[in-house]
Amino acid sequence: MSEHEMAFIATNDIASVTRGRAMRLADMGPTSSCGWVPANLGIGPFGKIVDGVPFGSVGDLRLRPDMNSLTRTEGILGRPALTTFLADIIHNDGTPWDCCPRTFLRDAIRDLSRETDVVLSTSFEHEFTMVTDSDPEPPFSAQALRRAEPWGTELVRVLHDAGFEPETWLPEYGEHQWEITMSPSDPLTAADRAVMLRDIVRDVTHAHGGHASFAPLLHPDGSGNGVHVHLSLHNSAGDPLTYDPARPGRLSSIAGSFAAGILRHAPAIVALSACSDISYLRLAPHRWSAAESFLGEHNREALLRICPTNESNGKDPASQLNLEYRAADVSGNPWIIMGALIRAGLEGIRENLPAPEVVTVEASALSEEERNRAGIVSLPTSLSEALAALEADRTVSSWFSPNFMATFQAIKRDELRVLSDLTDLEKCERYTHVY
Ligand code: GLU
Ligand code: MG
16 A cells, blocks of 8 residues: 555535545544535535525534445556545534434434344446447447456456445446446445445546446437346345245235335435436336336336346245335435435335235236226426425425435525526536536
8 A cells, every 4th residue: 555545535415426535544543534514515416505505604514434434446547546435424523413314324224123123135236328429339249348448347346356246247228338236235335335336437437538427318318327226125134034935026025015115105215316307307118217106027117126036056036036226316325315215115114014016017008997006106207396296205304304305405406497498418418427
């Protein structure tokens, strides 16, 4: 390690941007922290503190690095190694700040384990697109994979060395689109990895002279970049709890209740997981994202998809069966998304909600009556509809402090105002350069 290596102490905020401060790693001790400013939470995706946030020029906070969240990246072409610590935001006396997104997730995990014996195994799956004028390679093709070298191998190597357990790396369906998945882990680790992964991808790509964007769409007619969240339930002894071959979709009763809690609050949760204006161009029918709220078996247009299991060579499906939440994209803060899914699922378990009906065919093939029976409802079709749904859902709003909700709504309303005169293409271009 170089004596000059930097440590970056960082949070990720409502705009889903990772921000923080750096110091020399050698100067860091186990109780080190650095100053932070409450009004920073009011910085929107376009880089300004928006009007109407409940924080002004007065006040100070601290970023307290979580020593377990350490990520070291090294060997990136021409760049020094960097150690990043993700931080919880605290007051100067060490008490938690009630607007800290990471603390929001920690609290949700704590409540799940206080009230149930459920432990979640989770992972975020990311898609992103290279910004380039060159001709696209064929989807999923060997030539796409090889022509992107040595960048691709370096990216997967950096993620592996950082302990992120990359699983699959693929040229995706969209033009110049890529996907990376990571092995399941506990929810805080998975969300920390999601926060970090985006900037690692941008860093490696930039070092190779490219520009990677996770924007939900780079072009209104292009393929969407989704962030899919996988969740499975276990007990504290590690036994799988999601699988029950006797039930529809092989989904256990407790996992069904967890899913029902999420579907009950879906319109409000979508506001937290797909938070950009153009997120709602992606969340449209026939885009393999999620335009409607339902539980679908192996269905890529379901808000909650029951994923397939690999039973070749006698592999056990019980530990593999998982739910995939498909209505997230880069504009949602991973700690907030994960915390909201846990809080909604916990509510479903607490109230012992019946499992939603499992849709086993294309939803478009269902009659009106069958759709009603399966509880299929449209999701918000715009950010403003989603924000209204969030405001109207007292339960979901109550998971957050009033200051957090006020800041969230102010940022998002400002975002809509800034973009209001732009075409869809111009909006995509704005977000391409933010994300
Ligand atoms: N690109 C799709 C999305 O926007 C997902 C495609 C897939 O199933 O991987 O979510
Ligand atoms: Mg994909």
